[in-house]
Amino acid sequence: MAELGIDELQNIANKLRLDVIEMTTAAGSGHPGGSLSAADAIAALYFRVMNIDPADPYKEDRDRFVLSKGHAAPILYAALAERGYFPTEELITLRKIGSRLQGHPSYREVPGVEVTTGSLGQGLSMACGIALAGKLDKKDYRVYCLLGDGELQEGQNWEAAMFARAKGLNNMTVLVDRNKLQICGNTEEVLALDPLPEKFRAFGWNVTIVDGHNIRQIIEACFKASQAKKGPSVIILNTVKGKGVSFMENNVGFHGRSCKPDEYEKAVEELKAVIR
Amino acid sequence: MSGEKLAQRSYYGKALADLAEIDPNVVVLDADLAGSTKTSSFEKVAPERFVEVGIAEANMIGIAAGLAASGKTAFASTFGVFASGRCWEQIRMAVAYPNLNVKVVATHCGLSVGPDGATHQALEDIAIMRALPNMTVVVPCDAHEAYAATIALAKTNGPAYMRMGRSEFPVIKPADCTFTIGKADVVREGTDVSIIACGQMVQTSLEAAEMLAAEGINAEVINMATIKPLDGEAIKATASKTGAVVTVEEHSVIGGLGSAVAEYLSENLPTPMGRIGTKDTFGESGEAEELLVKYGLAKEDIVAKAKEIIKLKS
Numbered sequence: 001m002a003e004l005g006i007d008e009l010q011n012i013a014n015k016l017r018l019d020v021i022e023m024t025t026a027a028g029s030g031h032p033g034g035s036l037s038a039a040d041a042i043a044a045l046y047f048r049v050m051n052i053d054p055a056d057p058y059k060e061d062r063d064r065f066v067l068s069k070g071h072a073a074p075i076l077y078a079a080l081a082e083r084g085y086f087p088t089e090e091l092i093t094l095r096k097i098g099s100r101l102q103g104h105p106s107y108r109e110v111p112g113v114e115v116t117t118g119s120l121g122q123g124l125s126m127a128c129g130i131a132l133a134g135k136l137d138k139k140d141y142r143v144y145c146l147l148g149d150g151e152l153q154e155g156q157n158w159e160a161a162m163f164a165r166a167k168g169l170n171n172m173t174v175l176v177d178r179n180k181l182q183i184c185g186n187t188e189e190v191l192a193l194d195p196l197p198e199k200f201r202a203f204g205w206n207v208t209i210v211d212g213h214n215i216r217q218i219i220e221a222c223f224k225a226s227q228a229k230k231g232p233s234v235i236i237l238n239t240v241k242g243k244g245v246s247f248m249e250n251n252v253g254f255h256g257r258s259c260k261p262d263e264y265e266k267a268v269e270e271l272k273a274v275i276r
Numbered sequence: 277m278s279g280e281k282l283a284q285r286s287y288y289g290k291a292l293a294d295l296a297e298i299d300p301n302v303v304v305l306d307a308d309l310a311g312s313t314k315t316s317s318f319e320k321v322a323p324e325r326f327v328e329v330g331i332a333e334a335n336m337i338g339i340a341a342g343l344a345a346s347g348k349t350a351f352a353s354t355f356g357v358f359a360s361g362r363c364w365e366q367i368r369m370a371v372a373y374p375n376l377n378v379k380v381v382a383t384h385c386g387l388s389v390g391p392d393g394a395t396h397q398a399l400e401d402i403a404i405m406r407a408l409p410n411m412t413v414v415v416p417c418d419a420h421e422a423y424a425a426t427i428a429l430a431k432t433n434g435p436a437y438m439r440m441g442r443s444e445f446p447v448i449k450p451a452d453c454t455f456t457i458g459k460a461d462v463v464r465e466g467t468d469v470s471i472i473a474c475g476q477m478v479q480t481s482l483e484a485a486e487m488l489a490a491e492g493i494n495a496e497v498i499n500m501a502t503i504k505p506l507d508g509e510a511i512k513a514t515a516s517k518t519g520a521v522v523t524v525e526e527h528s529v530i531g532g533l534g535s536a537v538a539e540y541l542s543e544n545l546p547t548p549m550g551r552i553g554t555k556d557t558f559g560e561s562g563e564a565e566e567l568l569v570k571y572g573l574a575k576e577d578i579v580a581k582a583k584e585i586i587k588l589k590s
Contacts, residue, residue: 115342115345122369125342129341129344132343133342133346134346136325155334159332160339
């Protein structure tokens with residue numbers, strides 16, 4: 001694939017957003033808010049950063065992606081389909097009986113899905129295992145893992161954070177979708193995560209903080225992480241939940257519900273206006 | 277060899293060490309208990325493939341899943357209470373549902389853990405593990421079978437839970453025994469009552485069978501070393517021969533071997549039966565032998581239950 005420019009990647013991110021709205025509306029359920037906040041990072045990873053081949057989804061030296069915040073499955077499926085792993089027509093089968101597109105990602109049920117996630121707090125451990133296998137086998141693939149911010153309240157993440165540093169897993173780049181909203185409200189009110197960068201630093205991680213909707217910053221941070229000699233790296237993506245659709249932005253109501261018909265019309269209109 | 281006292285976990289360690297030589301894909305994880313679970317035997321010969329995760333069982337399962345998703349055969353070990361209970365949901369989502377090649381191998385299961393007490397005596401692990409789809413559940417009867425089962429599990433793709441005790445106890449099987457997942461074996465032939473047991477209780481059941489023989493009752497003893505998939509044919513064969521079944525396990529009567537056999541018989545060949553196991557209770561501190569007597573798992577309890585069930589035969 002020819003290297004895409006920032007504008008093209010931004011356009012793809014918005015297309016993925018439109019897919020998310022179409023899919024979750026067709027399903028009548030799902031998690032659009034945290035899918036939209038992650039769209040730019042997912043576009044950057046799948047269309048620029050990661051060494052992957054949709055024609056050979058499990059080639060040995062591929063980079064691996066773990067969606068620890070498995071409820072954002074729609075954005076992962078959208079990226080896989082738009083990248084050519086499976087037909088985009090299949091996207092609207094999300095969450096329907098008999099579909100490969102399970103409500104939360106299921107290991108290899110869809111080509112390109114590397115692990116099963118959905119129960120929060122486990123993806124980072126799985127990413128550690130994949131990164132460790134890479135070290136054991138002397139492969140130079142990288143493991144990318146996207147965490148939700150609320151998910152960091154699960155203690156298992158910090159077990160994994162300790163492990164990744166202790167084992168020198170510098171072949172792992174973790175991204176945190178810091179949209180500051182979880183089901184019951186603001187993360188800082190539900191159970192404060194801040195100061196989040198300091199927490200990771202205390203665990204010995206390389207920390208970069210970027211605007212999670214600035215694709216250039218995301219790509220640069222991923223490059224920097226890939227050059228790190230010591231320790232694992234985390235990129236904290238400052239994001240807006242529901243990004244890209246005005247009435248969904250910072251609206252926790254859209255964490256776990258899809259658009260009603262009038263909302264759908266408006267969301268599609270807004271997204272189509274910015275897609276070339 | 278028969279009658280020699282050996283610890284299953286030592287033979288698990290031996291098997292892992294042998295696997296290190298023959299299978300480069302095997303990796304072993306432990307959570308700060310390598311000396312107790314005997315995974316240290318693997319660490320000695322293949323330190324680069326041994327993963328110490330610290331006291332973090334949930335993380336251990338996730339790492340094992342990631343390794344398995346990358347083509348490894350991952351053995352993850354700790355004490356039974358932690359291996360099954362602490363990280364049950366991690367095993368459910370990260371291992372069982374994606375059907376990954378992770379073997380959760382638990383030591384220190386059952387009352388015979390002894391003085392550590394109830395917190396450390398896994399009595400519910402068979403129940404919660406066999407409830408998981410895709411999960412194989414193996415409970416070897418002695419150290420030699422633990423060795424053979426470890427090798428067999430390594431050669432079979434997919435999730436498994438293997439349960440072992442802490443203490444040394446007499447071996448029944450020869451050192452060169454083989455293990456077939458899903459196959460029970462008759463360790464003593466008889467005609468009057470079937471005693472279906474697993475783990476250390478197979479030995480106790482054989483002793484009970486000798487006591488019954490002295491009273492003119494000819495008991496058959498079945499070693500049900502795989503709880504899942506259950507060997508229904510073996511159950512049917514022995515139950516139709518004797519018409520009376522007693523199950524014996526160092527586990528709660530809720531959800532374990534006894535439940536599995538009861539489920540099978542009630543649906544396929546209703547037969548009078550009774551279950552020996554702990555009775556909806558936690559254990560306590562004490563020596564293994566004292567606890568087995570106090571909680572109704574002694575050979576005398578098996579004898580009494582066998583006689584009671586024989587009376588129910590029509």
